[in-house]
Amino acid sequence: MKQVLKALLSGGCIALTAGCATGKSESFTFTADLPPNFTYQAVAKYAPVKGETCTVKKPDVGYNQRWHLDYKERYKIDSEIPIYRTVEGCRLAIYRFELDIYGAYGKDRGDFGADSAMVIIREQLEEQYKGVFDAAGESAINGQCQWLFRTVGPKRYIRKLLDCKKIDDQGMVTKGRPVGAYTLDQLPGKTVKLKIKLANEEQPGWGDTWVKVPNGWKRCIGEGPEDQRGYCNGNYKDFSNFKMPDGRDCTIYPGCTE
Known part of the structure; x- marks a missing residue:
């Protein structure tokens, strides 16, 4: 159990089996506190409760799907998430809430980046892995x-x-993705909030391609503009121009001009 949860909370992705609880269906609220121009897309994953032998073709529920087409009109920060569902006569319990975090950095359709986060729900968890709710019934995944x-x-x-x-x-800041874990009986009527802040500084996607200068970064020329990788390879004096997402021709990032 400990090894499984350690892997999970450090960013691993593991399928977990939901437990069973009796009583009427309940729900919790998922919400997000994100930087400007950030959104999320999510899928609530369900499995038959413990003891059930039924199967369901489409047990899962999506939230804020197809965000990139019309998210400004349809996007909702708050999502009411059923803990239990009955589909095709089969009693289901939520076991995972998978999230894609999207950030837009330009106006074109492809000017965005994405990464993942997750909420894991089990019937039982050791206390050290369980998320904690405050007096207002809210728990944060930071x-x-x-x-x-x-x-x-x-x-x-x-x-x-x-x-x-x-x-x-x-x-x-850890090495793993933003992940929280809760038990089924913790969630009814509660709120789980994903709270994401944006790092103050951007960094190159990988090493030896940009050179840090006092007011930004300069792009190594590599073997010339046609060189897609453009590694510095010891040449930290010759640099190339580049273009911003809005089309500006620049020599230094992020200020564009020196």
């Missing part, structure tokens, strides 16, 4: 997302990747 920038194509357009990590109880 995390930090950071933009990682790179260039693509011969004109070296800036593209960004999103990297999201959990913040632990001591306020430290």
Whole structure:
């Protein structure tokens, strides 16, 4: 049990079997406190309660799906999540709430980055792994997302990747994704909030491609503009131009001009 939960809370992805509880169906509220131009998409995963032998073709429920097409009109921060459902006569219990976090950095449809987070629900958990609710019935899953920038194509357009990590109880950024864990009996009537802050600084997507200078980053030229990877390879004096997502021709990131 300990090894399984340690792997989970450090960012692993493990299928868990839901337990069983009697009584009427209940729900909890999922909400998110995200940076500007950030949204989430989620899927609540269900399995037959303990003791059931039935199967269901489509047991899961999606929230904020197809966000990139019309999320401004349809996107909802608060989602009411059933803990139990009965589908095709089969009693189901939630065992996982999978999240995709999206951040938009430009106006074009492809100008976004994404990463994942998760809420795990089990019938029983050791106390050290259980999320804690405050007097108002709210529990927070804290995390930090950071933009990682790179260039693509011969004109070296800036593209960004999103990297999201959990913040632990001591306020430290960990290696794992933002993950919270709760028991079925903790959730009725409660609120689980994903709280994501944005890192103050962006970083290159990988090493030896940009050089840090006093007022930003300069792009190594590599073997020339056609060199897609553009590694510095010891040349930290010759740099290339690049283009911002809005089309501006720049020499330094993120300020564009020196």
